[in-house]
Amino acid sequence: MSLHLAPGPEGIRSQLFHIIFESDTPGAKAFDLVLIVAILTSVAVILLGSVETYAQRYGDIFLYMEWTLTTAFSIELLVRLYCLERPTVYLKSFYGVVDLIAILPTWLVLLVPGAHALVIVRLLRVLRIFRILRMMEFVGEGQMLLEALKRSSRQILLFFSSILMVVTLFAALMYTIESDEAGFTSIPISIYWAIVSMTTVGYGDIVPVTPLGKSITVILMLLGYSIIAVPTGVFSAQVIRSIREERYSEEACPGCGLDRHEKGARYCLRCGTWLDEFSDDPREKTKEARQDVDTGE
Template sequence: MSGHFNKGNFKPGGEGLRTRVFQIIFESDTPSAKGFDIALIVMILASVLVVMLDSVAAYHARYADHFYWIEWGFTIVFTLELAVRLYCLERPLQYLRSFYGIVDLIAILPTWLTLLIPGAQSLVIVRILRVLRIFRILRLMEFVGEGQLLLGALRRSTHQVFLFLFTVFMLVTIFAAMIYLIEPAEAGFTSIPKAIYWAIVTLTTVGYGDIVPVTPIGQAISVMVMLTGYSIIAVPTGIFSAEVIRSIRADRYSDEACPGCGHDRHEQRAKYCLRCGTWLDEETPDPRAPAPEASSADDHSSDDPNNET
């Protein structure tokens, strides 16, 4: 498993104990850090399993008290873990504003908030808070090195995906308005929002069948919507895939050009140019370069018999 975070973003808050705790929690290149990672992963999965089982009526009726105390045990452990994380960091507020800091808060706040929401009238809110604990599963992204790569690709492709969704929304609205004007209300197209629902279901090729055009023109429009859906459904996948590939290349390859031939497609760990064999690290000397020869003037002066010492 790779390290949780980039050490350039998060730094220990001091020497001694705080540095040792930081290495255990935010790194994974030591046996103690790996053990911490594995234990935390097991606890996250177990806590999510408890939430799932507690949502089953039969299990809740029989083991509600057990689930209650187990959940409080997980909450206390995760609360202490978050406190230790903040203790060992130089800038704890920066962590709380990060993605995983927010997830950590979501993982523990619902259980603590149930203490502040008593009364039968609050059962619905309590249920929502209990379900929010399922978001602990997001913390598993913290232990996957590729998770950072995927999140970065999602952030960089946000504008393209938003433009795609906006285009799809315009198409859906146009098709919905057309089908609303053509189809009778008896077919289920009682309003434009209802027609938009039909257009989205048809465009995504889901086809529930609860609303179906009955006129020939409406059926022809349905064919156009379905074909349009097949033609554009792969667009967001392509956008995201391109960003992932770009992230992989950026992580693997260096942008620095070779000082000899100008080629800039070298792996990060490459020492010599794959085209001309030039030493790439300009800050350090080439260990294979021949030693500089002594100057000819020094040789002649040493051989001159008139040379006085």
């Protein structure tokens, strides 16, 4: 938009800002693409570097790529901060923290030798992908899902509280019924087993042995199998509601300010005001007609 307006540093800053923070020009799109490739490469290097055989064979290459990418990310962060008017505000935001986390662990290795174990922290750079997703117009979809989640959050919280209570009671029951040999050595372990069973994961590392234990397991499994209908039903209903609300216009009633009318509604459902700006209220016409008749006599 404001390309080549000024040759000075201000113009460069503004150009860099458009390339780095937006995604509507070819340059900005190319930058996004390079960034996403760099992030994925960097994540792949960390993943493959954790495999023994690859680490031994390609260890040097991995180390070289890790440092190259970290340096690139560091420069990118500095440029990012340079573009902004309030860099400290950005550094304290979610994306700023993620950007810092993406590069700090590698630099720390220079200072602290044991810091190489910070593999999880380094992997947090995968969160940077969210930034790209945000730019690729996934915002609407994500926001709709988040809104539906927020609306059903109380019910899902209630659902999980109930599940945890049920699981605790079943676990205590199985702990008293089943012996230690079967693997039910404590109530926390039994809770782990109960959740493995109820969520239908079913590793099979701990399994009921006694007939009574198997009977109770059957009840727990049927419960877990069918109870999944609860969050699914609640969430489905909320998604449907969100989609339906797209059907409501967002214009406010000029009479009372109510802003939730069905698209195509002609009268405000709270104060009865005529909503359509582009045509006249038929009631007015009727009234006028009646008045004409009245005055005509």
